[in-house]
Amino acid sequence: MEITNVTEYEVIAKQKLPKMVYDYYASGAEDQWTLAENRNAFSRILFRPRILIDVSKIDVATTVLGFKISMPIMIAPTAMQKMAHPEGEYATARAASAAGTIMTLSSWATSSVEEVASTGPGIRFFQLYVYKDRNVVAQLVRRAERAGFKAIALTVDTPRLGRREADIKNRFTLPPFLTLKNFEGLDLGKMDKAADSGLASYVAGQIDRTLSWKVC
Known part of the structure:
Protein backbone atom coordinates (compact mmCIF):
# COMPACT_ATOMS: atom_id res chain seq x y z
CA MET A 1 0.00 0.00 0.00
CA GLU A 2 1.36 3.40 -0.96
CA ILE A 3 0.93 5.86 1.90
CA THR A 4 -0.30 9.27 0.79
CA ASN A 5 -1.29 10.82 4.13
CA VAL A 6 -0.58 10.42 7.82
CA THR A 7 -3.93 8.88 8.75
CA GLU A 8 -3.21 5.86 6.55
CA TYR A 9 -0.48 4.78 8.96
CA GLU A 10 -3.22 3.95 11.46
CA VAL A 11 -4.90 1.60 9.00
CA ILE A 12 -1.64 -0.23 8.33
CA ALA A 13 -0.78 -0.37 12.04
CA LYS A 14 -4.12 -2.01 12.81
CA GLN A 15 -3.39 -4.67 10.20
CA LYS A 16 0.15 -5.40 11.35
CA LEU A 17 0.23 -4.97 15.13
CA PRO A 18 -1.13 -7.36 17.75
CA LYS A 19 -4.48 -6.09 19.05
CA MET A 20 -3.13 -5.40 22.53
CA VAL A 21 -0.32 -3.25 21.14
CA TYR A 22 -2.48 -1.41 18.61
CA ASP A 23 -5.13 -0.63 21.21
CA TYR A 24 -2.47 0.71 23.59
CA TYR A 25 -1.28 3.24 21.01
CA ALA A 26 -4.66 4.10 19.49
CA SER A 27 -7.06 4.30 22.41
CA GLY A 28 -7.69 6.83 25.14
CA ALA A 29 -9.11 6.68 28.64
CA GLU A 30 -12.68 6.03 29.74
CA ASP A 31 -15.13 6.88 26.90
CA GLN A 32 -12.27 8.52 24.91
CA TRP A 33 -14.02 11.91 24.96
CA THR A 34 -10.72 13.77 25.37
CA LEU A 35 -9.15 11.84 22.49
CA ALA A 36 -12.04 12.81 20.21
CA GLU A 37 -11.99 16.43 21.40
CA ASN A 38 -8.25 16.69 20.69
CA ARG A 39 -8.88 15.63 17.11
CA ASN A 40 -11.82 18.01 16.80
CA ALA A 41 -9.68 20.85 18.11
CA PHE A 42 -7.16 20.32 15.32
CA SER A 43 -9.97 20.24 12.76
CA ARG A 44 -11.03 23.72 13.88
CA ILE A 45 -7.64 25.20 12.95
CA LEU A 46 -8.05 26.74 9.50
CA PHE A 47 -5.63 28.27 7.04
CA ARG A 48 -6.46 31.65 5.54
CA PRO A 49 -5.82 31.51 1.78
CA ARG A 50 -3.87 34.41 0.33
CA ILE A 51 -3.97 34.94 -3.42
CA LEU A 52 -1.17 36.16 -5.72
CA ILE A 53 1.55 35.75 -3.15
CA ASP A 54 5.06 34.72 -4.22
CA VAL A 55 5.48 31.20 -2.83
CA SER A 56 8.49 30.20 -4.90
CA LYS A 57 10.61 30.20 -1.74
CA ILE A 58 9.02 29.01 1.49
CA ASP A 59 10.75 28.73 4.85
CA VAL A 60 8.79 27.07 7.66
CA ALA A 61 11.75 26.86 10.03
CA THR A 62 11.24 28.09 13.58
CA ALA A 79 6.10 5.15 25.49
CA MET A 80 7.29 1.64 24.68
CA ALA A 99 13.99 15.80 9.42
CA GLY A 100 15.74 18.53 11.39
CA THR A 101 13.31 18.55 14.29
CA ILE A 102 13.20 17.67 17.98
CA MET A 103 12.39 14.28 19.45
CA THR A 104 11.04 14.11 22.99
CA LEU A 105 11.88 10.75 24.56
CA SER A 106 9.36 9.21 26.92
CA SER A 107 10.72 8.29 30.33
CA TRP A 108 8.79 5.04 29.79
CA ALA A 109 10.75 4.28 26.64
CA THR A 110 12.01 0.85 25.70
CA SER A 111 15.36 2.48 24.83
CA SER A 112 17.40 4.44 27.36
CA VAL A 113 18.57 8.02 27.04
CA GLU A 114 22.09 6.71 26.49
CA GLU A 115 20.95 4.34 23.73
CA VAL A 116 19.02 7.07 21.93
CA ALA A 117 22.00 9.42 22.20
CA SER A 118 24.17 6.74 20.58
CA THR A 119 22.12 6.91 17.35
CA GLY A 120 23.92 10.09 16.34
CA PRO A 121 23.42 13.86 16.46
CA GLY A 122 20.07 15.47 17.08
CA ILE A 123 18.18 17.82 19.39
CA ARG A 124 16.38 15.78 22.04
CA PHE A 125 14.19 16.56 25.02
CA PHE A 126 13.32 14.17 27.85
CA GLN A 127 9.77 13.69 29.15
CA LEU A 128 9.57 13.28 32.89
CA TYR A 129 6.98 12.44 35.51
CA VAL A 130 7.54 13.58 39.08
CA TYR A 131 7.78 10.50 41.31
CA LYS A 132 7.24 10.23 45.01
CA ASP A 133 10.92 9.42 45.44
CA ARG A 134 12.72 12.58 44.30
CA ASN A 135 15.98 10.64 44.21
CA VAL A 136 14.62 8.72 41.21
CA VAL A 137 13.68 12.01 39.52
CA ALA A 138 17.15 13.41 40.11
CA GLN A 139 18.82 10.30 38.69
CA LEU A 140 16.72 10.44 35.53
CA VAL A 141 17.42 14.15 35.00
CA ARG A 142 21.17 13.69 35.50
CA ARG A 143 21.29 10.79 33.04
CA ALA A 144 19.38 12.78 30.43
CA GLU A 145 21.72 15.72 30.91
CA ARG A 146 24.83 13.54 30.58
CA ALA A 147 23.36 11.99 27.42
CA GLY A 148 23.09 15.41 25.81
CA PHE A 149 19.35 16.00 26.13
CA LYS A 150 18.60 19.71 25.99
CA ALA A 151 15.39 20.15 27.98
CA ILE A 152 12.96 18.42 30.31
CA ALA A 153 9.32 18.13 29.21
CA LEU A 154 7.61 17.86 32.59
CA THR A 155 4.27 16.04 32.58
CA VAL A 156 1.99 17.69 35.13
CA ASP A 157 -1.50 16.71 33.95
CA THR A 158 -1.35 13.07 35.00
CA PRO A 159 -1.49 12.78 38.79
CA ARG A 160 -3.25 9.53 38.09
CA LEU A 161 -3.18 7.60 34.82
CA GLY A 162 -6.47 7.47 32.94
CA ARG A 163 -8.62 4.34 33.13
CA ARG A 164 -7.86 2.91 29.72
CA GLU A 165 -10.65 0.44 29.12
CA ALA A 166 -9.05 -1.16 26.06
CA ASP A 167 -5.95 -1.97 28.12
CA ILE A 168 -8.11 -3.44 30.87
CA LYS A 169 -9.97 -5.67 28.41
CA ASN A 170 -6.72 -6.74 26.72
CA ARG A 171 -4.98 -7.30 30.08
CA ASP A 187 18.65 3.26 42.78
CA LEU A 188 14.92 2.91 43.37
CA GLY A 189 15.34 3.47 47.09
CA LYS A 190 12.11 3.77 49.04
CA MET A 191 10.02 3.03 45.96
CA ASP A 192 10.32 -0.53 47.27
CA LYS A 193 9.20 -2.44 44.17
CA ALA A 194 7.00 -5.47 44.79
CA ALA A 195 8.49 -8.64 43.38
CA ASP A 196 5.28 -9.70 41.62
CA SER A 197 4.60 -6.32 40.02
CA GLY A 198 5.57 -5.58 36.43
CA LEU A 199 7.94 -2.63 36.15
CA ALA A 200 5.59 -0.62 33.93
CA SER A 201 2.57 -0.84 36.23
CA TYR A 202 4.77 -0.41 39.28
CA VAL A 203 6.42 2.76 38.01
CA ALA A 204 3.03 4.20 36.99
CA GLY A 205 1.88 3.81 40.57
CA GLN A 206 4.79 5.89 41.85
CA ILE A 207 3.75 9.20 40.28
CA ASP A 208 3.46 11.87 42.98
CA ARG A 209 -0.20 12.80 43.24
CA THR A 210 0.50 15.61 45.73
CA LEU A 211 2.33 17.69 43.12
CA SER A 212 1.15 21.30 43.11
CA TRP A 213 2.54 24.79 42.64
CA LYS A 214 3.40 24.78 46.35
CA VAL A 215 5.25 21.47 46.16
CA CYS A 216 7.16 22.53 43.03
Missing part, protein backbone atom coordinates in the same frame (compact mmCIF):
# COMPACT_ATOMS: atom_id res chain seq x y z
CA THR A 63 12.89 27.96 16.99
CA VAL A 64 11.92 26.16 20.20
CA LEU A 65 13.73 27.18 23.39
CA GLY A 66 16.41 28.72 21.19
CA PHE A 67 16.92 25.61 19.04
CA LYS A 68 16.26 26.01 15.34
CA ILE A 69 14.13 23.30 13.76
CA SER A 70 13.09 22.83 10.15
CA MET A 71 9.35 23.09 10.77
CA PRO A 72 6.88 23.84 13.57
CA ILE A 73 6.41 20.12 14.20
CA MET A 74 8.10 18.07 16.92
CA ILE A 75 7.88 14.43 17.96
CA ALA A 76 5.92 14.02 21.17
CA PRO A 77 6.90 11.41 23.78
CA THR A 78 5.38 8.00 23.10
CA GLN A 81 7.96 2.11 20.96
CA LYS A 82 9.70 -1.25 20.56
CA MET A 83 6.31 -2.90 20.92
CA ALA A 84 5.63 -1.61 17.41
CA HIS A 85 9.02 -2.27 15.81
CA PRO A 86 12.39 -3.70 16.95
CA GLU A 87 14.11 -0.39 16.19
CA GLY A 88 11.62 1.52 18.34
CA GLU A 89 13.02 4.77 19.69
CA TYR A 90 16.25 4.33 17.71
CA ALA A 91 14.37 4.76 14.44
CA THR A 92 12.37 7.69 15.79
CA ALA A 93 15.55 9.45 16.90
CA ARG A 94 17.20 8.98 13.53
CA ALA A 95 14.08 10.15 11.69
CA ALA A 96 13.77 13.28 13.83
CA SER A 97 17.41 14.13 13.24
CA ALA A 98 17.09 13.59 9.49
CA PHE A 172 -2.19 -5.11 28.78
CA THR A 173 1.35 -5.93 29.88
CA LEU A 174 4.70 -4.96 28.44
CA PRO A 175 5.97 -7.94 26.42
CA PRO A 176 8.49 -9.96 28.48
CA PHE A 177 11.36 -9.28 26.07
CA LEU A 178 11.04 -5.52 26.67
CA THR A 179 11.59 -3.30 29.68
CA LEU A 180 11.49 0.37 30.63
CA LYS A 181 15.15 0.96 29.92
CA ASN A 182 15.48 4.30 31.71
CA PHE A 183 14.71 2.60 35.03
CA GLU A 184 17.31 -0.14 34.69
CA GLY A 185 20.20 0.38 37.07
CA LEU A 186 18.49 3.15 39.02
Whole structure:
Protein backbone atom coordinates (compact mmCIF):
# COMPACT_ATOMS: atom_id res chain seq x y z
CA MET A 1 0.00 0.00 0.00
CA GLU A 2 1.36 3.40 -0.96
CA ILE A 3 0.93 5.86 1.90
CA THR A 4 -0.30 9.27 0.79
CA ASN A 5 -1.29 10.82 4.13
CA VAL A 6 -0.58 10.42 7.82
CA THR A 7 -3.93 8.88 8.75
CA GLU A 8 -3.21 5.86 6.55
CA TYR A 9 -0.48 4.78 8.96
CA GLU A 10 -3.22 3.95 11.46
CA VAL A 11 -4.90 1.60 9.00
CA ILE A 12 -1.64 -0.23 8.33
CA ALA A 13 -0.78 -0.37 12.04
CA LYS A 14 -4.12 -2.01 12.81
CA GLN A 15 -3.39 -4.67 10.20
CA LYS A 16 0.15 -5.40 11.35
CA LEU A 17 0.23 -4.97 15.13
CA PRO A 18 -1.13 -7.36 17.75
CA LYS A 19 -4.48 -6.09 19.05
CA MET A 20 -3.13 -5.40 22.53
CA VAL A 21 -0.32 -3.25 21.14
CA TYR A 22 -2.48 -1.41 18.61
CA ASP A 23 -5.13 -0.63 21.21
CA TYR A 24 -2.47 0.71 23.59
CA TYR A 25 -1.28 3.24 21.01
CA ALA A 26 -4.66 4.10 19.49
CA SER A 27 -7.06 4.30 22.41
CA GLY A 28 -7.69 6.83 25.14
CA ALA A 29 -9.11 6.68 28.64
CA GLU A 30 -12.68 6.03 29.74
CA ASP A 31 -15.13 6.88 26.90
CA GLN A 32 -12.27 8.52 24.91
CA TRP A 33 -14.02 11.91 24.96
CA THR A 34 -10.72 13.77 25.37
CA LEU A 35 -9.15 11.84 22.49
CA ALA A 36 -12.04 12.81 20.21
CA GLU A 37 -11.99 16.43 21.40
CA ASN A 38 -8.25 16.69 20.69
CA ARG A 39 -8.88 15.63 17.11
CA ASN A 40 -11.82 18.01 16.80
CA ALA A 41 -9.68 20.85 18.11
CA PHE A 42 -7.16 20.32 15.32
CA SER A 43 -9.97 20.24 12.76
CA ARG A 44 -11.03 23.72 13.88
CA ILE A 45 -7.64 25.20 12.95
CA LEU A 46 -8.05 26.74 9.50
CA PHE A 47 -5.63 28.27 7.04
CA ARG A 48 -6.46 31.65 5.54
CA PRO A 49 -5.82 31.51 1.78
CA ARG A 50 -3.87 34.41 0.33
CA ILE A 51 -3.97 34.94 -3.42
CA LEU A 52 -1.17 36.16 -5.72
CA ILE A 53 1.55 35.75 -3.15
CA ASP A 54 5.06 34.72 -4.22
CA VAL A 55 5.48 31.20 -2.83
CA SER A 56 8.49 30.20 -4.90
CA LYS A 57 10.61 30.20 -1.74
CA ILE A 58 9.02 29.01 1.49
CA ASP A 59 10.75 28.73 4.85
CA VAL A 60 8.79 27.07 7.66
CA ALA A 61 11.75 26.86 10.03
CA THR A 62 11.24 28.09 13.58
CA THR A 63 12.89 27.96 16.99
CA VAL A 64 11.92 26.16 20.20
CA LEU A 65 13.73 27.18 23.39
CA GLY A 66 16.41 28.72 21.19
CA PHE A 67 16.92 25.61 19.04
CA LYS A 68 16.26 26.01 15.34
CA ILE A 69 14.13 23.30 13.76
CA SER A 70 13.09 22.83 10.15
CA MET A 71 9.35 23.09 10.77
CA PRO A 72 6.88 23.84 13.57
CA ILE A 73 6.41 20.12 14.20
CA MET A 74 8.10 18.07 16.92
CA ILE A 75 7.88 14.43 17.96
CA ALA A 76 5.92 14.02 21.17
CA PRO A 77 6.90 11.41 23.78
CA THR A 78 5.38 8.00 23.10
CA ALA A 79 6.10 5.15 25.49
CA MET A 80 7.29 1.64 24.68
CA GLN A 81 7.96 2.11 20.96
CA LYS A 82 9.70 -1.25 20.56
CA MET A 83 6.31 -2.90 20.92
CA ALA A 84 5.63 -1.61 17.41
CA HIS A 85 9.02 -2.27 15.81
CA PRO A 86 12.39 -3.70 16.95
CA GLU A 87 14.11 -0.39 16.19
CA GLY A 88 11.62 1.52 18.34
CA GLU A 89 13.02 4.77 19.69
CA TYR A 90 16.25 4.33 17.71
CA ALA A 91 14.37 4.76 14.44
CA THR A 92 12.37 7.69 15.79
CA ALA A 93 15.55 9.45 16.90
CA ARG A 94 17.20 8.98 13.53
CA ALA A 95 14.08 10.15 11.69
CA ALA A 96 13.77 13.28 13.83
CA SER A 97 17.41 14.13 13.24
CA ALA A 98 17.09 13.59 9.49
CA ALA A 99 13.99 15.80 9.42
CA GLY A 100 15.74 18.53 11.39
CA THR A 101 13.31 18.55 14.29
CA ILE A 102 13.20 17.67 17.98
CA MET A 103 12.39 14.28 19.45
CA THR A 104 11.04 14.11 22.99
CA LEU A 105 11.88 10.75 24.56
CA SER A 106 9.36 9.21 26.92
CA SER A 107 10.72 8.29 30.33
CA TRP A 108 8.79 5.04 29.79
CA ALA A 109 10.75 4.28 26.64
CA THR A 110 12.01 0.85 25.70
CA SER A 111 15.36 2.48 24.83
CA SER A 112 17.40 4.44 27.36
CA VAL A 113 18.57 8.02 27.04
CA GLU A 114 22.09 6.71 26.49
CA GLU A 115 20.95 4.34 23.73
CA VAL A 116 19.02 7.07 21.93
CA ALA A 117 22.00 9.42 22.20
CA SER A 118 24.17 6.74 20.58
CA THR A 119 22.12 6.91 17.35
CA GLY A 120 23.92 10.09 16.34
CA PRO A 121 23.42 13.86 16.46
CA GLY A 122 20.07 15.47 17.08
CA ILE A 123 18.18 17.82 19.39
CA ARG A 124 16.38 15.78 22.04
CA PHE A 125 14.19 16.56 25.02
CA PHE A 126 13.32 14.17 27.85
CA GLN A 127 9.77 13.69 29.15
CA LEU A 128 9.57 13.28 32.89
CA TYR A 129 6.98 12.44 35.51
CA VAL A 130 7.54 13.58 39.08
CA TYR A 131 7.78 10.50 41.31
CA LYS A 132 7.24 10.23 45.01
CA ASP A 133 10.92 9.42 45.44
CA ARG A 134 12.72 12.58 44.30
CA ASN A 135 15.98 10.64 44.21
CA VAL A 136 14.62 8.72 41.21
CA VAL A 137 13.68 12.01 39.52
CA ALA A 138 17.15 13.41 40.11
CA GLN A 139 18.82 10.30 38.69
CA LEU A 140 16.72 10.44 35.53
CA VAL A 141 17.42 14.15 35.00
CA ARG A 142 21.17 13.69 35.50
CA ARG A 143 21.29 10.79 33.04
CA ALA A 144 19.38 12.78 30.43
CA GLU A 145 21.72 15.72 30.91
CA ARG A 146 24.83 13.54 30.58
CA ALA A 147 23.36 11.99 27.42
CA GLY A 148 23.09 15.41 25.81
CA PHE A 149 19.35 16.00 26.13
CA LYS A 150 18.60 19.71 25.99
CA ALA A 151 15.39 20.15 27.98
CA ILE A 152 12.96 18.42 30.31
CA ALA A 153 9.32 18.13 29.21
CA LEU A 154 7.61 17.86 32.59
CA THR A 155 4.27 16.04 32.58
CA VAL A 156 1.99 17.69 35.13
CA ASP A 157 -1.50 16.71 33.95
CA THR A 158 -1.35 13.07 35.00
CA PRO A 159 -1.49 12.78 38.79
CA ARG A 160 -3.25 9.53 38.09
CA LEU A 161 -3.18 7.60 34.82
CA GLY A 162 -6.47 7.47 32.94
CA ARG A 163 -8.62 4.34 33.13
CA ARG A 164 -7.86 2.91 29.72
CA GLU A 165 -10.65 0.44 29.12
CA ALA A 166 -9.05 -1.16 26.06
CA ASP A 167 -5.95 -1.97 28.12
CA ILE A 168 -8.11 -3.44 30.87
CA LYS A 169 -9.97 -5.67 28.41
CA ASN A 170 -6.72 -6.74 26.72
CA ARG A 171 -4.98 -7.30 30.08
CA PHE A 172 -2.19 -5.11 28.78
CA THR A 173 1.35 -5.93 29.88
CA LEU A 174 4.70 -4.96 28.44
CA PRO A 175 5.97 -7.94 26.42
CA PRO A 176 8.49 -9.96 28.48
CA PHE A 177 11.36 -9.28 26.07
CA LEU A 178 11.04 -5.52 26.67
CA THR A 179 11.59 -3.30 29.68
CA LEU A 180 11.49 0.37 30.63
CA LYS A 181 15.15 0.96 29.92
CA ASN A 182 15.48 4.30 31.71
CA PHE A 183 14.71 2.60 35.03
CA GLU A 184 17.31 -0.14 34.69
CA GLY A 185 20.20 0.38 37.07
CA LEU A 186 18.49 3.15 39.02
CA ASP A 187 18.65 3.26 42.78
CA LEU A 188 14.92 2.91 43.37
CA GLY A 189 15.34 3.47 47.09
CA LYS A 190 12.11 3.77 49.04
CA MET A 191 10.02 3.03 45.96
CA ASP A 192 10.32 -0.53 47.27
CA LYS A 193 9.20 -2.44 44.17
CA ALA A 194 7.00 -5.47 44.79
CA ALA A 195 8.49 -8.64 43.38
CA ASP A 196 5.28 -9.70 41.62
CA SER A 197 4.60 -6.32 40.02
CA GLY A 198 5.57 -5.58 36.43
CA LEU A 199 7.94 -2.63 36.15
CA ALA A 200 5.59 -0.62 33.93
CA SER A 201 2.57 -0.84 36.23
CA TYR A 202 4.77 -0.41 39.28
CA VAL A 203 6.42 2.76 38.01
CA ALA A 204 3.03 4.20 36.99
CA GLY A 205 1.88 3.81 40.57
CA GLN A 206 4.79 5.89 41.85
CA ILE A 207 3.75 9.20 40.28
CA ASP A 208 3.46 11.87 42.98
CA ARG A 209 -0.20 12.80 43.24
CA THR A 210 0.50 15.61 45.73
CA LEU A 211 2.33 17.69 43.12
CA SER A 212 1.15 21.30 43.11
CA TRP A 213 2.54 24.79 42.64
CA LYS A 214 3.40 24.78 46.35
CA VAL A 215 5.25 21.47 46.16
CA CYS A 216 7.16 22.53 43.03
